[in-house]
Amino acid sequence: MTFKHVFAALAAALFLSLSAAPVPAMAQATPRAAPVGGPAGEAQELGAPMAAPTGTVDVAQTGGDAAADLGRISIGSLFWRADPIVKGVFLLLVAASIWSWVIIINKWILLRSIRKSSEQFEKVFWSGLSLDELYQQFSTRNDHPLASLFVSALREWRRAFEGGPPRESALGGIKDRIGKAMNVTIMREMDGLEKNLGFLATVGATAPFVGLFGTVWGIMNAFSAIAARHDTTLAVVAPGIAEALFATAMGLLAAIPAVIFYNRLVNEMARFNNRLIGFSDEFSAILSRQLDEKAAH
Secondary structure, three states: OOHHHHHHHHHHHHHHHHHOOOOOOOOOOOOOOOOOOOOOOOOOOOOOOOOOOOOOOOHHHHHHHHHHHHHOOOHHHHHHHOOHHHHHHHHHHHHHHHHHHHHHHHHHHHHHHHHHHHHHHHHHHOOOOOHHHHHHHHOOOOOOHHHHHHHHHHHHHHHOOOOOOOOHHHHHHHHHHHHHHHHHHHHHHHHHHHOOHHHHHHHHHHHHHHHHHHHHHHHHHHHHHHHHHOOOOHHHHHHHHHHHHHHHHHHHHHHHHHHHHHHHHHHHHHHHHHHHHHHHHHHHHHHHHHHHHHHHO
16 A cells, blocks of 8 residues: 555545534524413413524624635645745745756757757768868867767877878777777767756656645644634635645646656657767768778878
8 A cells, every 4th residue: 555545544534533523513492392271262371482592603604704714725825824844845846846947948958959050060071071171170169969079089080190100900999999989978978968867857756745745744734723723614624735735736746847858858868869879880980991091001
């Protein structure tokens, strides 16, 4: 049995026990017996009518107070009337939700910018320019992952020719160093893209339970108010229950967007990672072919 089931059963049991409690009956005057005696046609002396009871049952007024209290319930009133612990839960969930949206918007804009820059880079890369010309163009502005990957690989390739054409026996080591340089660049770039995504996963996994904690605490306060005032009217129960349900709503409000956009961003980044790996393999094949050609000459 999960914690939610235990909580639901406990709340139902408490509510039923309170509902089953005997309600004091309103004091009423004992009805007078019907007059007995003489023949039907004989007039009988009747006593003076009894005065109406002076005590009144203010049912309409109680209902009016309940309606007025319920009409004043709003998000602001729920927050200011809440227990300090419930307020802390509200503030924590609001802060988590705001920071989650900051991360989501930032990552979404970053991915769009990177995709656009990568498409422009690939157009230039396959335009027919030489590797040296491409290196001169992108070595000073490698501001996106594909350009960084190209510059790191070609920098290692150029170092192999600083002392002249390499020997054929050294080609294997040069290819390994170029491959490692590109792998390190891919990991570094993906680490930068995935930064703060763990926060979205944490919010998505824990925010509902934080809201559930606020719900439990709010219902405890509602039952305490009932016990203190010996009153089960809606005006007494509604504020505490509303605070409790609002805490759950805040938890879901923080968790649902975090989970949705976390999955979407992870899929987008996995797709871009495959794009980097594909370019790395293709560029590694180009450099390997040129190394073989230069070593043959």
